[in-house]
Amino acid sequence: MRSDNRRATTTDAGPTGTFTFTQRARRAQIVQAAIETLAESGYTRTTFSRISRQARLCSTGMISYHFAGKPELITEVAHTIMSQAETMLEPRLREVDTYRGKLGVFIGSTFEFASTYPTHTLALAEIVAMARDRGSTGLERVEQDILCVERLAALLEHGVRAGEFGAVDCRTMAFALRGAIDGVLCQYLRNEAVDLDRCAQELTRAFGLCAQAA
Amino acid sequence: MRSDNRRATTTDAGPTGTFTFTQRARRAQIVQAAIETLAESGYTRTTFSRISRQARLCSTGMISYHFAGKPELITEVAHTIMSQAETMLEPRLREVDTYRGKLGVFIGSTFEFASTYPTHTLALAEIVAMARDRGSTGLERVEQDILCVERLAALLEHGVRAGEFGAVDCRTMAFALRGAIDGVLCQYLRNEAVDLDRCAQELTRAFGLCAQAA
Amino acid sequence: MRSDNRRATTTDAGPTGTFTFTQRARRAQIVQAAIETLAESGYTRTTFSRISRQARLCSTGMISYHFAGKPELITEVAHTIMSQAETMLEPRLREVDTYRGKLGVFIGSTFEFASTYPTHTLALAEIVAMARDRGSTGLERVEQDILCVERLAALLEHGVRAGEFGAVDCRTMAFALRGAIDGVLCQYLRNEAVDLDRCAQELTRAFGLCAQAA
Amino acid sequence: MRSDNRRATTTDAGPTGTFTFTQRARRAQIVQAAIETLAESGYTRTTFSRISRQARLCSTGMISYHFAGKPELITEVAHTIMSQAETMLEPRLREVDTYRGKLGVFIGSTFEFASTYPTHTLALAEIVAMARDRGSTGLERVEQDILCVERLAALLEHGVRAGEFGAVDCRTMAFALRGAIDGVLCQYLRNEAVDLDRCAQELTRAFGLCAQAA
DNA sequence: AATGAATGAGTCTTCATTCAT
DNA sequence: AATGAATGAAGACTCATTCAT
Numbered sequence: 001m002r003s004d005n006r007r008a009t010t011t012d013a014g015p016t017g018t019f020t021f022t023q024r025a026r027r028a029q030i031v032q033a034a035i036e037t038l039a040e041s042g043y044t045r046t047t048f049s050r051i052s053r054q055a056r057l058c059s060t061g062m063i064s065y066h067f068a069g070k071p072e073l074i075t076e077v078a079h080t081i082m083s084q085a086e087t088m089l090e091p092r093l094r095e096v097d098t099y100r101g102k103l104g105v106f107i108g109s110t111f112e113f114a115s116t117y118p119t120h121t122l123a124l125a126e127i128v129a130m131a132r133d134r135g136s137t138g139l140e141r142v143e144q145d146i147l148c149v150e151r152l153a154a155l156l157e158h159g160v161r162a163g164e165f166g167a168v169d170c171r172t173m174a175f176a177l178r179g180a181i182d183g184v185l186c187q188y189l190r191n192e193a194v195d196l197d198r199c200a201q202e203l204t205r206a207f208g209l210c211a212q213a214a
Numbered sequence: 215m216r217s218d219n220r221r222a223t224t225t226d227a228g229p230t231g232t233f234t235f236t237q238r239a240r241r242a243q244i245v246q247a248a249i250e251t252l253a254e255s256g257y258t259r260t261t262f263s264r265i266s267r268q269a270r271l272c273s274t275g276m277i278s279y280h281f282a283g284k285p286e287l288i289t290e291v292a293h294t295i296m297s298q299a300e301t302m303l304e305p306r307l308r309e310v311d312t313y314r315g316k317l318g319v320f321i322g323s324t325f326e327f328a329s330t331y332p333t334h335t336l337a338l339a340e341i342v343a344m345a346r347d348r349g350s351t352g353l354e355r356v357e358q359d360i361l362c363v364e365r366l367a368a369l370l371e372h373g374v375r376a377g378e379f380g381a382v383d384c385r386t387m388a389f390a391l392r393g394a395i396d397g398v399l400c401q402y403l404r405n406e407a408v409d410l411d412r413c414a415q416e417l418t419r420a421f422g423l424c425a426q427a428a
Numbered sequence: 429m430r431s432d433n434r435r436a437t438t439t440d441a442g443p444t445g446t447f448t449f450t451q452r453a454r455r456a457q458i459v460q461a462a463i464e465t466l467a468e469s470g471y472t473r474t475t476f477s478r479i480s481r482q483a484r485l486c487s488t489g490m491i492s493y494h495f496a497g498k499p500e501l502i503t504e505v506a507h508t509i510m511s512q513a514e515t516m517l518e519p520r521l522r523e524v525d526t527y528r529g530k531l532g533v534f535i536g537s538t539f540e541f542a543s544t545y546p547t548h549t550l551a552l553a554e555i556v557a558m559a560r561d562r563g564s565t566g567l568e569r570v571e572q573d574i575l576c577v578e579r580l581a582a583l584l585e586h587g588v589r590a591g592e593f594g595a596v597d598c599r600t601m602a603f604a605l606r607g608a609i610d611g612v613l614c615q616y617l618r619n620e621a622v623d624l625d626r627c628a629q630e631l632t633r634a635f636g637l638c639a640q641a642a
Numbered sequence: 643m644r645s646d647n648r649r650a651t652t653t654d655a656g657p658t659g660t661f662t663f664t665q666r667a668r669r670a671q672i673v674q675a676a677i678e679t680l681a682e683s684g685y686t687r688t689t690f691s692r693i694s695r696q697a698r699l700c701s702t703g704m705i706s707y708h709f710a711g712k713p714e715l716i717t718e719v720a721h722t723i724m725s726q727a728e729t730m731l732e733p734r735l736r737e738v739d740t741y742r743g744k745l746g747v748f749i750g751s752t753f754e755f756a757s758t759y760p761t762h763t764l765a766l767a768e769i770v771a772m773a774r775d776r777g778s779t780g781l782e783r784v785e786q787d788i789l790c791v792e793r794l795a796a797l798l799e800h801g802v803r804a805g806e807f808g809a810v811d812c813r814t815m816a817f818a819l820r821g822a823i824d825g826v827l828c829q830y831l832r833n834e835a836v837d838l839d840r841c842a843q844e845l846t847r848a849f850g851l852c853a854q855a856a
Numbered sequence: 857a858a859t860g861a862a863t864g865a866g867t868c869t870t871c872a873t874t875c876a877t
Numbered sequence: 878a879a880t881g882a883a884t885g886a887a888g889a890c891t892c893a894t895t896c897a898t
Contacts, residue, residue, distance in 0.1 A: 020878095022878075023878090026878090026879095042346075042347040043343075043347040044347050047870080047871060047872080048871070048872060048873085049870090049871075049872095058879085058880090059879075059880050059881065060871085060872075060873085060880095060881095061873085061874080061875090061879075061880055061881070061882090062878090062879060062880070063872090064872070064873055064874075065878080065879070065880090069872080069873085070872070070873095125346075126347065129343035129344075129346055129347060130343075132256075132339070132340075132343055132400075133256035133257045133258050133259075133340060133343060147400070168416060169408075169409060169412065169413065171401070171406075172398055172401060172408050172409070172413050173416070175397040175398050175400060175401040176394040176395075176397050176398050176413070176417060177394070177397070178397050179393040179394045179395065179396050179397020179398065179400065180390040180391070180393045180394040180397065181390075181393065182393050182397070183389040183390050183391070183392050183393020183394065183396070184386060184389050184390050184393065186346075186361075186389060186393065187385070187386060187389040192385075194383075194386050195383060195386070198383070199383070199386050199390070202382060202387070203390060206420040206421060207420060234860075234861095236860075236861070237860090237861085240861085240862095261887080261888065261889085262888080262889065262890085263887085263888085263889095271862095272862080272863090273862080273863060273864065274864095274888095274889080274890085275862080275863060275864065275865090275890080275891080275892090276861090276862065276863075277889095277890095278889070278890050278891075279861080279862070279863090279891095280861095283889080283890080284889070284890095448857095450857075451857090454857090454858095470774075470775040471771075471775040472775050475891080475892060475893080476892070476893060476894085477891090477892075477893095486858085486859090487858080487859050487860065487861095488859095488860095488892085488893075488894085489858075489859055489860070489861085489894085489895085489896090490857090490858060490859070491893090492893070492894055492895075493857080493858070493859090497893080497894085498893070498894095553774070554774075554775065556771075557771035557772075557774055557775060558686075558771075560684075560767070560768075560771055560828075575828070596844060597836070597837060597840065597841065599829070599834075600826055600829060600836050600837070600841050601841075601844070603825040603826050603828060603829040604822040604823075604825050604826050604841070604845060605822070605825070606825050607821040607822045607823065607824045607825020607826065607828065608818040608819070608821045608822040608825065609818075609821065610821050610824075610825070611817040611818050611819070611820050611821020611822065611824070612814060612817050612818050612821065614774075614789075614817060614821065615813070615814060615817040620813075622811075622814055623811060623814070626811070627811070627814050627818070630810060630815070631818060634848040634849060635848060662881075662882095664881075664882070665881090665882085668882085668883095689866080689867065689868085690867080690868065690869090691866080691867085691868095700883080700884090701883085701884060701885065702867090702868075702869085702885095703869080703870080703871090703883080703884065703885065703886090704882090704883065704884075705868095706868070706869055706870075707870095707882080707883070707884090708882095711868080711869085712867095712868070858898100859896105859897100859898085860896105860897100860898095861895100861896090861897090861898105862894100862895085862896085862897105863892105863893100863894085863895075863896100864892100864893105864894100865891105865892100865893105866890105866891085866892095867889100867890080867891075867892100868888100868889095868890090868891105869887100869888080869889090869890105870886105870887085870888075870889105871884105871885100871886095871887095871888100872884100872885105872886105873883100873884085873885100874882100874883085874884075875880105875881105875882090875883085875884100876880100876881100876882090876883105877879100877880085877881095877882105
C-alpha cells in the first residue's frame with residue numbers, strides 16, 4: 001500500500017490525483033514500462049520485477065512507493081491507453097454528421113489506433129483478459145471502464161432514432177460490434193495479414209444494415 | 215507431473231487416454247470442480263487448493279496425483295467443454311442444407327449452449343483469456359484448439375463458393391463473428407437481459423449479408 | 429510400516445527373517461528392481477514409484493507391504509549385493525596361502541565383481557553415498573556394513589604379523605585401500621577405459637610394499 | 643530461479659559474479675549455513691528450510707532471493723570450499739621442487755585441510771556424493787570440478803617424465819590416490835583416531851614407489 | 857496376498873509488499 | 878525521493894506410507 005512518506009508538495013488536482021511533478025513523471029515512466037511488459041510478456045508474467053526491469057531506472061520498491069498497489073497501477077495503465085484512443089477518436093467523430101458515418105469512424109479509428117499503437121492495444125487486451133477474471137481484486141472498476149459499450153450503444157441508439165439504422169437492441173449490438181472489433185484485432189495482433197480498411201468497411205456495413213430490413 | 219503411482223490396469227484407449235474406471239470418475243470430478251472454480255473465482259484464483267476445496271473430498275496432492283500438472287488439467291477442462299458444445303452443435307448442423315442455415319445454426323447453437331451451461335461457458339471464457347496470455351506455459355495446444363476459427367472460416371468459405379455469401383475475407387470475418395458471439399455472450403453472462411434468439415437472427419443476417427451487396 | 433496382515437505361514441528362519449516362499453520371491457523381485465533403478469537412475473530418483481515401474485508387476489503399495497520401509501529395502505539391497513560379492517571372493521581367498529596373495533585376490537576379485545556385475549556395483553556405490561549421508565534415517569547399520577573395512581584390516585594385520593607386510597596402521601591402510609579400490613571403480617564405472625588387471629597388480633604391490641621398508 | 647528483484651548496483655566483477663556488498667555478505671552467510679547443515683544433517687536433509695534455520699535470520703524465501711536455485715547454492719558451496727583448500731595447497735606446492743615432494747605436499751595439505759576444517763571437508767564429501775548421483779540436476783558442472791583428478795594426474799605424469807615415478811597409468815593411479823585419501827579422511831571424519839601425518843608419508847611412498855620397480 | 861487410490865507433510869519457488877536507510 | 882533487502886503467504890508438485898477392498 002502507498003507509503004505514508006510520499007507527500008505531494010506541488011499539487012496537481014487533475015483526474016490523476018494529487019501529485020508533484022516528479023511523482024507524475026515517475027508514474028508515467030512506470031506506466032509506460034508496464035504497457036511494454038504487458039504487451040511483450042503477457043498478463044501472468046507482468047510482475048513488478050519485470051516492470052521495474054523494463055523501466056531501467058527503478059526497483060520494485062519504487063513501484064509500490066508510487067502506486068497504492070497493483071490494481072492502481074493496472075487501472076492507470078488502462079486509463080492511459082483508453083484516453084489515448086479517445087484522443088484519436090474524438091475529433092474524427094465530430095467531423096462526421098451521419099450516425100452511419102460516425103459508426104464507420106468509430107471502427108476505423110479503433111483499427112487505426114491498433115495499427116499505430118500495437119503495443120498499447122496488446123497491453124489493453126491483456127488487461128481486458130485480466131479484468132474479466134473475477135479473481136483479480138481491485139480491477140472491478142477497470143473492467144467496467146474497459147468493457148464499457150455505453151458510448152457505442154448510444155451511437156447506435158441515436159442512429160436508430162435518426163432512422164439511419166434498423167430497430168435493434170442497441171446495447172446487445174454494441175456488445176457484438178465491440179466483440180467483432182476485438183476479434184479482428186486479435187487476429188491482426190497475432191501478426192496475421194489483415195486488410196483492416198476493408199474489414200472496417202464490411203463491419204460498418206454489416207452492423208449498419210443488420211437491422212435495417214427488419 | 216503425473217505421479218508414477220497411478221497406472222491403469224483396466225484400459226480405456228479413448229481420447230481421454232488409458233485410465234481405470236475410478237480414475238476416470240475422479241478426473242471427471244476434479245474437472246467439474248475446476249469448471250465451477252473457474253466460473254466462480256476466475257482464472258487467477260483457480261488454484262489447486264481452491265479446486266480441491268470445491269471438490270470437497272480431496273487434497274491438492276490428489277489433483278497432482280490424477281493430472282500430470284496444471285496444463286493437463288486445464289487442457290482436459292477445455293476439451294471437455296468443447297466436446298460438450300460439439301455434441302450439441304454437430305447433429306443440428308447436419309439437419310440444415312444451406313450454408314446460411316448452417317451459419318444460423320452455429321450461432322444459435324452456441325448461444326443455446328451458453329444459456330444451458332453458463333458455468334461451462336464462463337469457465338471456457340476464462341481459459342480463453344488464460345490461453346491468450348503468452349505467460350502461461352503448456353497451454354499452447356489448448357490455445358490453438360480454443361481460439362481456432364478454422365471451422366467457422368471453412369463454413370463461410372463454402373457459403374461463398376456456393377454463392378450464398380458475398381466475397382469476403384472469410385478468415386477475418388470468422389474472427390469478427392467469433393468475437394461478436396463472444397461479445398454478446400459476455401453481456402449475457404454478466405446477467406444482463408439479452409434476447410439471444412433475436413440476436414442470433416440479427417447476427418446471422420448481418421454476417422450473411424455483409425459482403426453480398428459489394 | 430509393515431502391514432499387520434502380512435503373516436508368514438511357511439516359515440523361513442534364515443538371516444532374511446521369517447517369510448513364506450511367495451514373500452521371499454516378491455522381496456527378491458523388488459530388490460532386483462531396486463538395484464536396476466539405483467544403477468540406472470541414481471540415488472535421488474530411486475523412488476518407490478520408479479522401483480515399482482521397473483518391476484513391472486507391482487505397485488508402490490506392494491513395496492510398502494513387503495518391506496517395513498525404505499531403509500529396510502535399501503538394507504536388503506545392500507546385503508544382497510554384498511553377499512554376492514562375498515560368494516565370489518570367499519573360495520578364491522581360500523585358494524591362496526600368503527597374505528600378499530590374499531591381498532591380490534581381494535583386490536582382483538573386487539574388480540572382477542565390478543566388471544561382471546556393473547549394475548550391482550553401481551547400485552552399491554549409490555547406496556554407499558546414500559548411507560554416508562547422515563540424513564538418511566535407518567541406514568546406520570547398512571553404513572557400518574558397507575563401509576566396514578574390518579575384514580580388510582584383519583587381512584593386513586595377519587600379513588603384518590606373518591612378516592609379509594611392514595608395520596603399518598592396518599585399519600587406516602584398510603580405509604585407504606578400500607578408498608583406492610572405490611576410486612578406480614568409480615573411474616571404471618564412468619565408462620573410462622581402465623586396465624583393471626594391471627591396476628590390481630599395482631595396487632597390490634603398492635599396498636603390500638608401502639610399509640615394508642619402514 | 644533468482645528473483646529479478648535482486649540486482650546489483652555496486653558491481654563486483656569477480657568470479658562470484660556481480661553483487662553488492664550486502665549481497666556478498668548474505669550469500670556468504672547462507673553458504674556458511676549450508677556447509678554446516680551439510681556436515682551436520684547430510685545431503686538429503688539439507689533443505690532450504692534447514693539451511694535457513696541454521697542461518698537463524700532468514701526464511702527459505704531469502705535463499706531463493708539470493709540464489710538462482712539449489713544447484714547454484716550447492717555449486718557456490720563447493721567452489722568456496724575448494725578454493726579454500728586451494729589457498730592452502732598452492733603456496734606449499736611451489737615451495738617444493740621434486741614431484742615426489744609435491745605429491746607428499748598434496749596429500750599432506752589435503753589432510754591438514756581436513757583436520758583444520760573438518761566441517762568443510764564433510765560438507766564437500768556430501769556434495770561429492772550428491773554430484774555423483776545421476777539424479778541431481780544442475781550439478782553436472784560441480785561434479786566435473788569436484789571429481790576432477792586432472793591436477794593429480796598431471797602431477798604424477800610430470801613425475802613419471804622426470805623419472806621420479808615408475809611408468810604407470812597416471813590417470814588411474816590418480817583415481818586410486820584420490821580414493822585412498824578420501825578413504826582415510828572418511829575414517830578420520832568418523833572420529834576415529836588416525837595419525838594423518840604418518841599416513842600421508844605412507845601413502846606418498848606407496849604411490850610414489852608403486853610402479854618404480856616394475 | 858495384493859492393489860489402486862488417497863493422503864499430507866514437505867520441497868523449491870514466486871511475488872507483492874514493507875522497511876530501514 | 879528512492880532503493881536494496883527482506884518477508885511470508887501462497888503456489889505447484891513429490892513421495893513414502895496407509896487403507897479399504
